[in-house]
Amino acid sequence: MSRSSGIAIGALSTRTGCNIETIRYYERVGLLPAPARSAGGYRIYEPSHVRRLRFVRRARGLGFTLDEIRTLLDLADGGSGACAEARALAESHLVDVRGKISDLRAMETALAETVRQCDVGRQSRCPVIEALSADD
Amino acid sequence: MSRSSGIAIGALSTRTGCNIETIRYYERVGLLPAPARSAGGYRIYEPSHVRRLRFVRRARGLGFTLDEIRTLLDLADGGSGACAEARALAESHLVDVRGKISDLRAMETALAETVRQCDVGRQSRCPVIEALSADD
DNA sequence: CCTTGAGTCTGTAGTGGCTACAGACTGTAC
DNA sequence: GTACAGTCTGTAGCCACTACAGACTCAAGG
Structure with a gap:
Protein backbone atom coordinates (compact mmCIF):
# COMPACT_ATOMS: atom_id res chain seq x y z
CA MET A 1 0.00 0.00 0.00
CA SER A 2 0.80 3.70 -0.01
CA ARG A 3 1.98 3.54 -3.59
CA SER A 4 1.61 7.22 -4.47
CA SER A 5 3.22 8.90 -1.55
CA GLY A 6 3.13 12.60 -2.39
CA ILE A 7 6.00 15.04 -2.29
CA ALA A 8 7.86 17.03 0.33
CA ILE A 9 7.85 20.77 0.63
CA GLY A 10 11.16 21.18 -1.20
CA ALA A 11 9.83 19.38 -4.25
CA LEU A 12 6.66 21.45 -4.16
CA SER A 13 8.83 24.53 -4.00
CA THR A 14 10.83 23.54 -7.11
CA ARG A 15 7.71 22.54 -8.99
CA THR A 16 5.87 25.77 -8.38
CA GLY A 17 8.74 28.21 -8.11
CA CYS A 18 7.38 29.23 -4.75
CA ASN A 19 9.68 29.74 -1.79
CA ILE A 20 9.43 27.17 1.00
CA GLU A 21 8.81 29.80 3.64
CA THR A 22 6.10 31.27 1.49
CA ILE A 23 4.39 27.88 1.12
CA ARG A 24 4.27 27.51 4.88
CA TYR A 25 3.04 31.07 5.13
CA TYR A 26 0.20 30.34 2.69
CA GLU A 27 -0.80 27.37 4.81
CA ARG A 28 -0.77 29.51 7.93
CA VAL A 29 -3.04 32.13 6.40
CA GLY A 30 -5.38 29.56 4.95
CA LEU A 31 -4.60 29.79 1.24
CA LEU A 32 -3.24 26.29 1.02
CA PRO A 33 -4.92 23.45 2.94
CA ALA A 34 -2.79 21.74 5.57
CA PRO A 35 -1.38 18.58 3.98
CA ALA A 36 -0.90 15.14 5.54
CA ARG A 37 2.23 14.54 7.56
CA SER A 38 4.84 11.81 7.58
CA ALA A 39 5.56 9.87 10.75
CA GLY A 40 8.29 12.38 11.52
CA GLY A 41 6.08 15.39 10.90
CA TYR A 42 7.12 16.33 7.36
CA ARG A 43 4.42 17.81 5.16
CA ILE A 44 3.34 15.52 2.31
CA TYR A 45 1.75 17.24 -0.65
CA GLU A 46 -0.63 15.74 -3.21
CA PRO A 47 -1.15 16.88 -6.81
CA SER A 48 -4.13 18.95 -5.64
CA HIS A 49 -1.76 21.07 -3.61
CA VAL A 50 0.45 21.62 -6.62
CA ARG A 51 -2.56 22.82 -8.62
CA ARG A 52 -3.78 25.05 -5.86
CA LEU A 53 -0.39 26.63 -5.26
CA ARG A 54 0.03 27.25 -8.99
CA PHE A 55 -3.32 28.99 -9.00
CA VAL A 56 -2.22 31.19 -6.13
CA ARG A 57 1.12 32.03 -7.73
CA ARG A 58 -0.48 32.89 -11.03
CA ALA A 59 -2.99 35.13 -9.37
CA ARG A 60 -0.22 36.83 -7.39
CA GLY A 61 1.62 37.28 -10.64
CA LEU A 62 -1.37 39.21 -11.89
CA GLY A 63 -1.26 41.34 -8.79
CA PHE A 64 -4.29 40.00 -6.96
CA THR A 65 -4.07 40.37 -3.18
CA LEU A 66 -4.19 37.29 -1.00
CA ASP A 67 -7.68 38.28 0.03
CA GLU A 68 -8.83 38.45 -3.56
CA ILE A 69 -7.21 35.11 -4.21
CA ARG A 70 -9.06 33.57 -1.31
CA THR A 71 -12.27 34.73 -2.96
CA LEU A 72 -11.19 33.42 -6.37
CA LEU A 73 -10.37 30.06 -4.82
CA ASP A 74 -13.78 29.91 -3.21
CA LEU A 75 -15.35 30.74 -6.54
CA ALA A 76 -13.26 28.12 -8.33
CA ASP A 77 -14.36 25.52 -5.81
CA GLY A 78 -17.90 26.80 -5.58
CA MET B 1 11.47 88.42 22.55
CA SER B 2 10.20 85.19 21.10
CA ARG B 3 8.27 86.96 18.43
CA SER B 4 8.03 84.10 15.89
CA SER B 5 6.84 81.15 17.88
CA GLY B 6 6.55 78.31 15.35
CA ILE B 7 3.61 76.03 14.72
CA ALA B 8 2.14 72.91 16.26
CA ILE B 9 2.04 69.53 14.61
CA GLY B 10 -1.57 69.93 13.45
CA ALA B 11 -0.71 73.10 11.56
CA LEU B 12 2.32 71.42 10.00
CA SER B 13 0.07 68.59 8.96
CA THR B 14 -2.40 70.91 7.20
CA ARG B 15 0.37 72.86 5.57
CA THR B 16 2.13 69.88 4.12
CA GLY B 17 -0.76 67.48 3.63
CA CYS B 18 1.12 64.97 5.71
CA ASN B 19 -0.61 62.90 8.35
CA ILE B 20 0.24 63.74 11.96
CA GLU B 21 1.20 60.16 12.74
CA THR B 22 3.42 60.12 9.70
CA ILE B 23 5.18 63.30 10.81
CA ARG B 24 5.99 61.74 14.16
CA TYR B 25 7.10 58.62 12.33
CA TYR B 26 9.47 60.60 10.14
CA GLU B 27 10.97 62.16 13.24
CA ARG B 28 11.40 58.73 14.82
CA VAL B 29 13.25 57.37 11.81
CA GLY B 30 15.41 60.44 11.45
CA LEU B 31 13.96 62.05 8.34
CA LEU B 32 12.75 65.13 10.16
CA PRO B 33 14.88 66.69 12.91
CA ALA B 34 13.33 66.71 16.38
CA PRO B 35 11.81 70.17 16.89
CA ALA B 36 11.79 72.32 20.01
CA ARG B 37 9.11 71.65 22.60
CA SER B 38 6.67 73.85 24.47
CA ALA B 39 6.63 73.86 28.27
CA GLY B 40 3.96 71.18 28.13
CA GLY B 41 5.87 69.03 25.68
CA TYR B 42 4.18 69.98 22.39
CA ARG B 43 6.37 69.95 19.30
CA ILE B 44 7.03 73.42 17.88
CA TYR B 45 7.98 73.52 14.21
CA GLU B 46 9.93 76.22 12.39
CA PRO B 47 9.75 77.08 8.68
CA SER B 48 12.78 74.87 8.08
CA HIS B 49 10.71 71.89 9.16
CA VAL B 50 7.98 72.83 6.74
CA ARG B 51 10.50 72.94 3.90
CA ARG B 52 12.10 69.69 4.89
CA LEU B 53 8.81 67.86 5.20
CA ARG B 54 7.67 69.19 1.83
CA PHE B 55 10.87 67.85 0.34
CA VAL B 56 10.22 64.44 1.84
CA ARG B 57 6.61 64.37 0.67
CA ARG B 58 7.54 65.39 -2.84
CA ALA B 59 10.20 62.73 -3.04
CA ARG B 60 7.74 60.14 -1.71
CA GLY B 61 5.31 61.31 -4.35
CA LEU B 62 7.92 60.40 -6.91
CA GLY B 63 8.25 56.98 -5.35
CA PHE B 64 11.63 57.37 -3.68
CA THR B 65 12.09 55.13 -0.65
CA LEU B 66 12.76 56.69 2.73
CA ASP B 67 16.34 55.50 2.47
CA GLU B 68 16.80 57.21 -0.88
CA ILE B 69 15.25 60.34 0.56
CA ARG B 70 17.68 60.29 3.45
CA THR B 71 20.48 60.27 0.88
CA LEU B 72 18.86 63.05 -1.13
CA LEU B 73 18.51 65.14 2.00
CA ASP B 74 22.16 64.63 2.84
CA LEU B 75 23.06 65.66 -0.69
CA ALA B 76 20.82 68.70 -0.49
CA ASP B 77 22.50 69.75 2.74
CA GLY B 78 25.96 68.67 1.66
C1' DC C 1 -10.49 81.11 38.14
C1' DC C 2 -12.76 77.24 36.16
C1' DT C 3 -14.44 74.46 32.70
C1' DT C 4 -14.84 72.62 28.28
C1' DG C 5 -13.23 70.58 24.28
C1' DA C 6 -9.96 70.22 20.75
C1' DG C 7 -5.28 69.26 20.27
C1' DT C 8 -1.26 66.69 21.44
C1' DC C 9 1.66 63.35 23.97
C1' DT C 10 3.88 58.41 24.42
C1' DG C 11 3.89 53.75 23.55
C1' DT C 12 2.39 49.79 21.43
C1' DA C 13 0.40 46.95 17.94
C1' DG C 14 -1.46 46.14 13.43
C1' DT C 15 -1.26 46.11 8.12
C1' DG C 16 0.41 42.96 3.65
C1' DG C 17 3.24 39.61 1.86
C1' DC C 18 6.59 37.75 2.59
C1' DT C 19 11.74 36.60 4.32
C1' DA C 20 15.23 35.14 7.64
C1' DC C 21 16.84 33.26 11.11
C1' DA C 22 17.85 29.69 15.45
C1' DG C 23 17.85 25.40 17.21
C1' DA C 24 15.93 20.93 17.00
C1' DC C 25 14.59 17.15 14.52
C1' DT C 26 14.07 13.57 10.26
C1' DG C 27 15.10 11.03 6.14
C1' DT C 28 18.27 8.81 3.18
C1' DA C 29 22.53 7.38 0.86
C1' DC C 30 26.71 5.31 1.60
C1' DG D 1 26.26 4.01 11.81
C1' DT D 2 27.00 8.31 10.39
C1' DA D 3 27.06 12.22 7.61
C1' DC D 4 24.45 15.66 5.70
C1' DA D 5 20.67 17.65 3.37
C1' DG D 6 16.06 18.48 4.26
C1' DT D 7 12.45 19.85 7.25
C1' DC D 8 10.19 21.32 11.58
C1' DT D 9 8.33 25.27 14.86
C1' DG D 10 8.40 29.73 16.48
C1' DT D 11 9.71 34.23 16.40
C1' DA D 12 11.23 38.51 14.56
C1' DG D 13 12.28 41.57 10.80
C1' DC D 14 11.18 44.28 6.48
C1' DC D 15 8.65 48.89 4.48
C1' DA D 16 5.93 52.89 5.22
C1' DC D 17 2.77 53.84 7.46
C1' DT D 18 -1.82 53.73 10.37
C1' DA D 19 -4.60 53.16 14.50
C1' DC D 20 -5.50 53.00 18.65
C1' DA D 21 -5.58 53.81 24.33
C1' DG D 22 -5.05 56.63 27.99
C1' DA D 23 -2.92 60.66 29.78
C1' DC D 24 -1.87 65.19 29.29
C1' DT D 25 -1.96 70.52 27.48
C1' DC D 26 -3.65 74.68 25.56
C1' DA D 27 -6.88 78.45 24.29
C1' DA D 28 -11.34 80.45 24.54
C1' DG D 29 -15.60 81.51 26.92
C1' DG D 30 -18.10 82.45 31.05
Whole structure:
Protein backbone atom coordinates (compact mmCIF):
# COMPACT_ATOMS: atom_id res chain seq x y z
CA MET A 1 0.00 0.00 0.00
CA SER A 2 0.80 3.70 -0.01
CA ARG A 3 1.98 3.54 -3.59
CA SER A 4 1.61 7.22 -4.47
CA SER A 5 3.22 8.90 -1.55
CA GLY A 6 3.13 12.60 -2.39
CA ILE A 7 6.00 15.04 -2.29
CA ALA A 8 7.86 17.03 0.33
CA ILE A 9 7.85 20.77 0.63
CA GLY A 10 11.16 21.18 -1.20
CA ALA A 11 9.83 19.38 -4.25
CA LEU A 12 6.66 21.45 -4.16
CA SER A 13 8.83 24.53 -4.00
CA THR A 14 10.83 23.54 -7.11
CA ARG A 15 7.71 22.54 -8.99
CA THR A 16 5.87 25.77 -8.38
CA GLY A 17 8.74 28.21 -8.11
CA CYS A 18 7.38 29.23 -4.75
CA ASN A 19 9.68 29.74 -1.79
CA ILE A 20 9.43 27.17 1.00
CA GLU A 21 8.81 29.80 3.64
CA THR A 22 6.10 31.27 1.49
CA ILE A 23 4.39 27.88 1.12
CA ARG A 24 4.27 27.51 4.88
CA TYR A 25 3.04 31.07 5.13
CA TYR A 26 0.20 30.34 2.69
CA GLU A 27 -0.80 27.37 4.81
CA ARG A 28 -0.77 29.51 7.93
CA VAL A 29 -3.04 32.13 6.40
CA GLY A 30 -5.38 29.56 4.95
CA LEU A 31 -4.60 29.79 1.24
CA LEU A 32 -3.24 26.29 1.02
CA PRO A 33 -4.92 23.45 2.94
CA ALA A 34 -2.79 21.74 5.57
CA PRO A 35 -1.38 18.58 3.98
CA ALA A 36 -0.90 15.14 5.54
CA ARG A 37 2.23 14.54 7.56
CA SER A 38 4.84 11.81 7.58
CA ALA A 39 5.56 9.87 10.75
CA GLY A 40 8.29 12.38 11.52
CA GLY A 41 6.08 15.39 10.90
CA TYR A 42 7.12 16.33 7.36
CA ARG A 43 4.42 17.81 5.16
CA ILE A 44 3.34 15.52 2.31
CA TYR A 45 1.75 17.24 -0.65
CA GLU A 46 -0.63 15.74 -3.21
CA PRO A 47 -1.15 16.88 -6.81
CA SER A 48 -4.13 18.95 -5.64
CA HIS A 49 -1.76 21.07 -3.61
CA VAL A 50 0.45 21.62 -6.62
CA ARG A 51 -2.56 22.82 -8.62
CA ARG A 52 -3.78 25.05 -5.86
CA LEU A 53 -0.39 26.63 -5.26
CA ARG A 54 0.03 27.25 -8.99
CA PHE A 55 -3.32 28.99 -9.00
CA VAL A 56 -2.22 31.19 -6.13
CA ARG A 57 1.12 32.03 -7.73
CA ARG A 58 -0.48 32.89 -11.03
CA ALA A 59 -2.99 35.13 -9.37
CA ARG A 60 -0.22 36.83 -7.39
CA GLY A 61 1.62 37.28 -10.64
CA LEU A 62 -1.37 39.21 -11.89
CA GLY A 63 -1.26 41.34 -8.79
CA PHE A 64 -4.29 40.00 -6.96
CA THR A 65 -4.07 40.37 -3.18
CA LEU A 66 -4.19 37.29 -1.00
CA ASP A 67 -7.68 38.28 0.03
CA GLU A 68 -8.83 38.45 -3.56
CA ILE A 69 -7.21 35.11 -4.21
CA ARG A 70 -9.06 33.57 -1.31
CA THR A 71 -12.27 34.73 -2.96
CA LEU A 72 -11.19 33.42 -6.37
CA LEU A 73 -10.37 30.06 -4.82
CA ASP A 74 -13.78 29.91 -3.21
CA LEU A 75 -15.35 30.74 -6.54
CA ALA A 76 -13.26 28.12 -8.33
CA ASP A 77 -14.36 25.52 -5.81
CA GLY A 78 -17.90 26.80 -5.58
CA GLY A 79 -18.98 26.01 -9.12
CA SER A 80 -21.88 27.60 -10.96
CA GLY A 81 -22.76 31.26 -10.75
CA ALA A 82 -19.18 31.98 -9.83
CA CYS A 83 -18.18 33.26 -13.24
CA ALA A 84 -19.88 36.64 -12.95
CA GLU A 85 -18.28 37.24 -9.59
CA ALA A 86 -14.84 36.17 -10.73
CA ARG A 87 -15.17 38.39 -13.73
CA ALA A 88 -16.21 41.35 -11.59
CA LEU A 89 -13.24 40.81 -9.32
CA ALA A 90 -10.87 40.64 -12.27
CA GLU A 91 -12.39 43.75 -13.77
CA SER A 92 -12.12 45.81 -10.64
CA HIS A 93 -8.59 44.61 -10.25
CA LEU A 94 -7.92 45.70 -13.80
CA VAL A 95 -9.12 49.17 -12.88
CA ASP A 96 -6.64 49.20 -9.99
CA VAL A 97 -3.82 48.12 -12.25
CA ARG A 98 -4.62 50.82 -14.77
CA GLY A 99 -4.70 53.38 -12.00
CA LYS A 100 -1.27 52.30 -10.85
CA ILE A 101 0.06 52.46 -14.37
CA SER A 102 -1.08 56.01 -14.82
CA ASP A 103 0.32 57.02 -11.43
CA LEU A 104 3.66 55.53 -12.39
CA ARG A 105 3.58 57.19 -15.77
CA ALA A 106 3.10 60.57 -14.13
CA MET A 107 5.99 59.72 -11.86
CA GLU A 108 8.09 58.70 -14.83
CA THR A 109 7.43 61.96 -16.64
CA ALA A 110 8.29 64.08 -13.62
CA LEU A 111 11.41 62.11 -12.88
CA ALA A 112 12.61 62.09 -16.46
CA GLU A 113 12.08 65.82 -16.70
CA THR A 114 14.03 66.40 -13.52
CA VAL A 115 16.90 64.28 -14.69
CA ARG A 116 16.85 65.87 -18.13
CA GLN A 117 17.48 69.29 -16.64
CA CYS A 118 20.79 68.06 -15.35
CA ASP A 119 21.86 67.67 -18.96
CA VAL A 120 20.62 71.00 -20.14
CA GLY A 121 22.63 73.51 -18.24
CA ARG A 122 25.58 73.48 -16.00
CA GLN A 123 23.62 75.20 -13.31
CA SER A 124 25.23 76.12 -10.06
CA ARG A 125 22.52 74.21 -8.26
CA CYS A 126 21.30 70.67 -8.72
CA PRO A 127 17.99 70.47 -10.61
CA VAL A 128 17.03 67.23 -8.91
CA ILE A 129 17.34 68.74 -5.48
CA GLU A 130 15.84 72.03 -6.60
CA ALA A 131 12.76 70.27 -7.92
CA LEU A 132 12.18 68.64 -4.59
CA SER A 133 12.84 71.85 -2.67
CA ALA A 134 10.42 74.10 -4.58
CA ASP A 135 8.62 76.67 -2.49
CA ASP A 136 5.00 76.28 -3.46
CA MET B 1 11.47 88.42 22.55
CA SER B 2 10.20 85.19 21.10
CA ARG B 3 8.27 86.96 18.43
CA SER B 4 8.03 84.10 15.89
CA SER B 5 6.84 81.15 17.88
CA GLY B 6 6.55 78.31 15.35
CA ILE B 7 3.61 76.03 14.72
CA ALA B 8 2.14 72.91 16.26
CA ILE B 9 2.04 69.53 14.61
CA GLY B 10 -1.57 69.93 13.45
CA ALA B 11 -0.71 73.10 11.56
CA LEU B 12 2.32 71.42 10.00
CA SER B 13 0.07 68.59 8.96
CA THR B 14 -2.40 70.91 7.20
CA ARG B 15 0.37 72.86 5.57
CA THR B 16 2.13 69.88 4.12
CA GLY B 17 -0.76 67.48 3.63
CA CYS B 18 1.12 64.97 5.71
CA ASN B 19 -0.61 62.90 8.35
CA ILE B 20 0.24 63.74 11.96
CA GLU B 21 1.20 60.16 12.74
CA THR B 22 3.42 60.12 9.70
CA ILE B 23 5.18 63.30 10.81
CA ARG B 24 5.99 61.74 14.16
CA TYR B 25 7.10 58.62 12.33
CA TYR B 26 9.47 60.60 10.14
CA GLU B 27 10.97 62.16 13.24
CA ARG B 28 11.40 58.73 14.82
CA VAL B 29 13.25 57.37 11.81
CA GLY B 30 15.41 60.44 11.45
CA LEU B 31 13.96 62.05 8.34
CA LEU B 32 12.75 65.13 10.16
CA PRO B 33 14.88 66.69 12.91
CA ALA B 34 13.33 66.71 16.38
CA PRO B 35 11.81 70.17 16.89
CA ALA B 36 11.79 72.32 20.01
CA ARG B 37 9.11 71.65 22.60
CA SER B 38 6.67 73.85 24.47
CA ALA B 39 6.63 73.86 28.27
CA GLY B 40 3.96 71.18 28.13
CA GLY B 41 5.87 69.03 25.68
CA TYR B 42 4.18 69.98 22.39
CA ARG B 43 6.37 69.95 19.30
CA ILE B 44 7.03 73.42 17.88
CA TYR B 45 7.98 73.52 14.21
CA GLU B 46 9.93 76.22 12.39
CA PRO B 47 9.75 77.08 8.68
CA SER B 48 12.78 74.87 8.08
CA HIS B 49 10.71 71.89 9.16
CA VAL B 50 7.98 72.83 6.74
CA ARG B 51 10.50 72.94 3.90
CA ARG B 52 12.10 69.69 4.89
CA LEU B 53 8.81 67.86 5.20
CA ARG B 54 7.67 69.19 1.83
CA PHE B 55 10.87 67.85 0.34
CA VAL B 56 10.22 64.44 1.84
CA ARG B 57 6.61 64.37 0.67
CA ARG B 58 7.54 65.39 -2.84
CA ALA B 59 10.20 62.73 -3.04
CA ARG B 60 7.74 60.14 -1.71
CA GLY B 61 5.31 61.31 -4.35
CA LEU B 62 7.92 60.40 -6.91
CA GLY B 63 8.25 56.98 -5.35
CA PHE B 64 11.63 57.37 -3.68
CA THR B 65 12.09 55.13 -0.65
CA LEU B 66 12.76 56.69 2.73
CA ASP B 67 16.34 55.50 2.47
CA GLU B 68 16.80 57.21 -0.88
CA ILE B 69 15.25 60.34 0.56
CA ARG B 70 17.68 60.29 3.45
CA THR B 71 20.48 60.27 0.88
CA LEU B 72 18.86 63.05 -1.13
CA LEU B 73 18.51 65.14 2.00
CA ASP B 74 22.16 64.63 2.84
CA LEU B 75 23.06 65.66 -0.69
CA ALA B 76 20.82 68.70 -0.49
CA ASP B 77 22.50 69.75 2.74
CA GLY B 78 25.96 68.67 1.66
CA GLY B 79 26.42 71.16 -1.15
CA SER B 80 28.87 70.85 -4.00
CA GLY B 81 29.56 67.61 -5.82
CA ALA B 82 26.15 66.39 -4.79
CA CYS B 83 24.49 66.97 -8.13
CA ALA B 84 26.02 64.00 -9.91
CA GLU B 85 25.03 61.71 -7.07
CA ALA B 86 21.51 63.06 -6.88
CA ARG B 87 21.15 62.65 -10.59
CA ALA B 88 22.40 59.08 -10.48
CA LEU B 89 19.93 58.27 -7.75
CA ALA B 90 17.08 59.80 -9.71
CA GLU B 91 18.12 57.95 -12.83
CA SER B 92 18.32 54.57 -11.19
CA HIS B 93 14.97 55.23 -9.61
CA LEU B 94 13.62 56.09 -13.03
CA VAL B 95 14.79 52.70 -14.25
CA ASP B 96 12.87 51.06 -11.38
CA VAL B 97 9.75 53.00 -12.22
CA ARG B 98 9.94 52.03 -15.88
CA GLY B 99 10.39 48.40 -14.86
CA LYS B 100 7.28 48.58 -12.72
CA ILE B 101 5.33 50.17 -15.52
CA SER B 102 6.19 47.40 -17.94
CA ASP B 103 5.37 44.74 -15.35
CA LEU B 104 2.01 46.35 -14.78
CA ARG B 105 1.36 46.64 -18.49
CA ALA B 106 1.98 42.93 -18.93
CA MET B 107 -0.41 42.35 -16.06
CA GLU B 108 -2.95 44.64 -17.65
CA THR B 109 -2.81 42.80 -20.96
CA ALA B 110 -3.19 39.39 -19.36
CA LEU B 111 -6.03 40.55 -17.16
CA ALA B 112 -7.86 42.33 -19.94
CA GLU B 113 -7.57 39.27 -22.15
CA THR B 114 -8.90 37.06 -19.40
CA VAL B 115 -11.85 39.32 -18.79
CA ARG B 116 -12.51 39.68 -22.50
CA GLN B 117 -12.98 35.95 -22.87
CA CYS B 118 -15.94 36.17 -20.55
CA ASP B 119 -17.65 38.28 -23.19
CA VAL B 120 -16.80 36.08 -26.10
CA GLY B 121 -18.49 32.82 -25.43
CA ARG B 122 -20.99 31.54 -23.00
CA GLN B 123 -18.64 28.84 -21.92
CA SER B 124 -19.67 26.34 -19.33
CA ARG B 125 -16.58 27.22 -17.35
CA CYS B 126 -15.32 30.56 -16.17
CA PRO B 127 -12.41 31.85 -18.27
CA VAL B 128 -11.01 33.85 -15.37
CA ILE B 129 -10.74 30.79 -13.19
CA GLU B 130 -9.62 28.61 -16.06
CA ALA B 131 -6.78 30.95 -16.84
CA LEU B 132 -5.52 30.70 -13.30
CA SER B 133 -5.97 26.95 -13.19
CA ALA B 134 -4.05 26.08 -16.37
CA ASP B 135 -2.03 22.90 -16.21
CA ASP B 136 1.36 23.90 -17.49
C1' DC C 1 -10.49 81.11 38.14
C1' DC C 2 -12.76 77.24 36.16
C1' DT C 3 -14.44 74.46 32.70
C1' DT C 4 -14.84 72.62 28.28
C1' DG C 5 -13.23 70.58 24.28
C1' DA C 6 -9.96 70.22 20.75
C1' DG C 7 -5.28 69.26 20.27
C1' DT C 8 -1.26 66.69 21.44
C1' DC C 9 1.66 63.35 23.97
C1' DT C 10 3.88 58.41 24.42
C1' DG C 11 3.89 53.75 23.55
C1' DT C 12 2.39 49.79 21.43
C1' DA C 13 0.40 46.95 17.94
C1' DG C 14 -1.46 46.14 13.43
C1' DT C 15 -1.26 46.11 8.12
C1' DG C 16 0.41 42.96 3.65
C1' DG C 17 3.24 39.61 1.86
C1' DC C 18 6.59 37.75 2.59
C1' DT C 19 11.74 36.60 4.32
C1' DA C 20 15.23 35.14 7.64
C1' DC C 21 16.84 33.26 11.11
C1' DA C 22 17.85 29.69 15.45
C1' DG C 23 17.85 25.40 17.21
C1' DA C 24 15.93 20.93 17.00
C1' DC C 25 14.59 17.15 14.52
C1' DT C 26 14.07 13.57 10.26
C1' DG C 27 15.10 11.03 6.14
C1' DT C 28 18.27 8.81 3.18
C1' DA C 29 22.53 7.38 0.86
C1' DC C 30 26.71 5.31 1.60
C1' DG D 1 26.26 4.01 11.81
C1' DT D 2 27.00 8.31 10.39
C1' DA D 3 27.06 12.22 7.61
C1' DC D 4 24.45 15.66 5.70
C1' DA D 5 20.67 17.65 3.37
C1' DG D 6 16.06 18.48 4.26
C1' DT D 7 12.45 19.85 7.25
C1' DC D 8 10.19 21.32 11.58
C1' DT D 9 8.33 25.27 14.86
C1' DG D 10 8.40 29.73 16.48
C1' DT D 11 9.71 34.23 16.40
C1' DA D 12 11.23 38.51 14.56
C1' DG D 13 12.28 41.57 10.80
C1' DC D 14 11.18 44.28 6.48
C1' DC D 15 8.65 48.89 4.48
C1' DA D 16 5.93 52.89 5.22
C1' DC D 17 2.77 53.84 7.46
C1' DT D 18 -1.82 53.73 10.37
C1' DA D 19 -4.60 53.16 14.50
C1' DC D 20 -5.50 53.00 18.65
C1' DA D 21 -5.58 53.81 24.33
C1' DG D 22 -5.05 56.63 27.99
C1' DA D 23 -2.92 60.66 29.78
C1' DC D 24 -1.87 65.19 29.29
C1' DT D 25 -1.96 70.52 27.48
C1' DC D 26 -3.65 74.68 25.56
C1' DA D 27 -6.88 78.45 24.29
C1' DA D 28 -11.34 80.45 24.54
C1' DG D 29 -15.60 81.51 26.92
C1' DG D 30 -18.10 82.45 31.05
